[in-house]
Amino acid sequence: EKSASYNQKYGIYLEDSTFNVITGNILEDNGLGAIYEKFNDDTDYPDVFFNCGYYFYNNFIVNNPN
Template structure:
């Protein structure tokens, strides 16, 4: 679309329905109510869904948090168990 005039429209100056890779140049688009150009995207164009991406990020964050907490919990239990074992060993050696 080149060298067209679309001025003073109630909605859009140019309305493109299900069009891809349009070359729009040299047009005069002034004082259009809702906007100069409206391009309806076809369903074939695959755009990432922001909610899906954010849900995946949240799931990764929650799983990472659980893994970190579990790691610290297991380390703490191992340290306490190791201390108890050495304390028992010290008491047993002391009683001999």
């Protein structure tokens, strides 16, 4: 069971999501916890990672002329 303070620290709002737990732990372990927490203030962070991933996929995989 995740506590409210755990959710606030890691910005995890999607329940039972291993990806979010792993991402939060990786960022925290690498000293990027402060940057990670700032995502929570203005936006919902899964959208940030999804948009970056979609941008990469669309521009480098789908539209790659090679």
